[in-house]
Amino acid sequence: MLASLYYxxxxxLWLSSLFAGAAxxxxxxSRGWLVYSISGSSMWVGVVTFAAMSPNFLAPPIAGFLADRFDRKKLLSIVFLVQFAHNIVLAGLAIMDVIEVSHLVILSFLNGCARASQMPAAxxxxxxxxxxxxxxNAISLNAATVQGSRLVGPAAIVPLMAIFGPEGAFVICTIFYLFSLTFSMNIKTVSFGQLDNRVNFVENFLAGLKFVYGHRLILPLVVTVFLHCCLTMSFESILPVLAEEFFEDGGLGATYLMMAVGTGALIFVLCVAVIxxxxxxxxxxxxxxxxxxxxPIILGIADNSVIALVGCFLMGAAQASFMAIAGAVVQTSSPDAxxxxxxxxxxxxxxxxxxxxNWINAAITDSFGPSxxxxxxxxxxxxxxxxxxxxVPLRSLYFRGRVE
Structure with a gap:
């Protein structure tokens, strides 16, 4: 199960990804609960979450091009340095009690840009x-850091959230990013991609898009993953509302719900790693x-905290397993260059x-509730x-394991 960790x-890389994911x-x-505490609105939580995730519209293609142009390890270290610096500012503003929703929107966008650049490079x-x-095995273990960090990160901040509130959580996240930076800087392997000198910048830039859209298996798989993320994984912005329904302390409740998601994710992704x-x-x-x-259906019909936690556990287990295997298929099918x-x-x-x-779901939740x-x-x-x-290619993958 852990064979790849001997290298x-x-x-x-695994440790740097784990700490970055946990942060x-x-x-x-913690950021979602702080926004909800300040504004009392799920919509503003959705806005901040949108700001954190919206760089995925622009940053990944550029980061992917850079990951094939420059030393991938150095690029990764620069990204972790940006995340570390971002968190110093965030923690400082929160501790001084001068933070506003507008600050959180801007900082979330900056953090999102770094996060969106980190993933292609890694x-x-x-x-x-x-x-x-x-x-x-390595791809599955790396996916375990992405999905299992949903448990590690929230679990690490529980005592600090209870005693100091979000400010304490931000300090822990800053330390986590420092660990990620340190680990990444110690990677010795030099890794570059390869750009085709016979074509211009735009064609090199779009090479990944052409590969995905021209592949008979990868294209329908990516479409399915796309809909999976839209319909089942865009729930972070409504966690504060759910937490208030089932727990006396909404901040801790949101942490418990995310920990249940992370527990299911970690257990089942490790199971995938041995297959x-x-x-x-x-x-x-x-x-x-x-x-x-x-x-999500179980979570939506839950009428007590136990059923809500079971629903979150199942969501984490199923979503993480699906994403780990789908991601492995895409990675193993892609030329290294x-x-x-x-x-x-x-x-x-x-x-x-x-x-x-996340933004749409938050706005709907304000009017109709999360269920x-x-x-x-x-x-x-x-x-x-x-x-x-x-x-046909997806059906062949589902039932025969064929990657064509």
Whole structure:
């Protein structure tokens, strides 16, 4: 299960991704609760969440191009330095009690730009750090940091949220980003992509887009992932409202709900890491897709905190498994020379619309409450899973494990 961690450079990348992911999810919870406390509106939580995720519309393609043009390790270190500096400012404003919603919008956008640039660089670098026979294991373990950090980050800030409020959480996030910067700077592997000198800048820039849109399996898979993220994973902005329904302390309640998501994610992504047979991975992908729709429905009909936590656990388990396997298929299918650009296109589809749907869901929640949003979204995605069976390449992946 942990074979890839025996390789020192991958271990450093894994640790840097884990701490950065933990900081990211801790920020989503603490920042969201601070905005809700100041404004009393889910819509403003949605605006701040949108600001944090909206760079996924623009940053990934540029970051993917840079990841194929420059040393990927150095690019990653620069990104972590920006995130560290951002958090120093955020924590300082919060501790001095001069922070306003407008400050949070601006800082969230800056943090989002760095986060959106981090992912293509890290995913392009990863396959160069381990032998090919361990690639699927490494991709799954790296996905565990992305998904499992939903548990690690919120769990780390629980005591500080209870004692000091969001200010204490921001300090912890700053320390986490310092760890990520330190680990990334110690990676020794030098990794570059390859640009085609026979074509111009624009064609090089669009090479990842052409690969994704021209691939008979990757294109329908990316479309399905896109809808999965829009309909089942854009729930962060409504967490404060849900937390107030089920817990006396809304700030801690939002943290508990995110921890349940993270617990399910971590357990099931580690299970995915030990599955080497592609047919079983394909079966797991289809099952996870179906359950990704069921989780929000359970959370939407919950009438007590226990059922809400169970719904969050299932959401984390199903969503993380689906995203880990889908991401592995895209990474292993991409040529190394353009992998940074391919992964940036993949992340562009994922993150950009998640930002928009977080905002939309928050606005609807202010008028109708969170339950209709969750139930309708979950049901809609279960319908999408059924429709995806009409794609021959996807059906072959689901039931035969074929990557063509």
């Amino acid at each position: 020192s450079d991958f271990r450093l 990211n999810w801790a920020l989503i919870v 995913q392009a670098l990863l396959p160069n750090l381990i032998p090919p026979q361990h690639l699927l 080497r047979d592609m047919k079983k991975r394909g079966n797991f992908l289809f099952t996870a897709a179906a359950l990704s729709g069921l989780g 353009i992998r940074g650009r391919v992964m940036s296109v993949y992340l562009w589809h994922i993150g950009g619309m998640m930002a928009t749907f 209709p949003v969750l139930i309708i979204s979950g049901t809609a995605f279960m319908g999408i899973v059924i429709i995806s069976l009409f794609s």
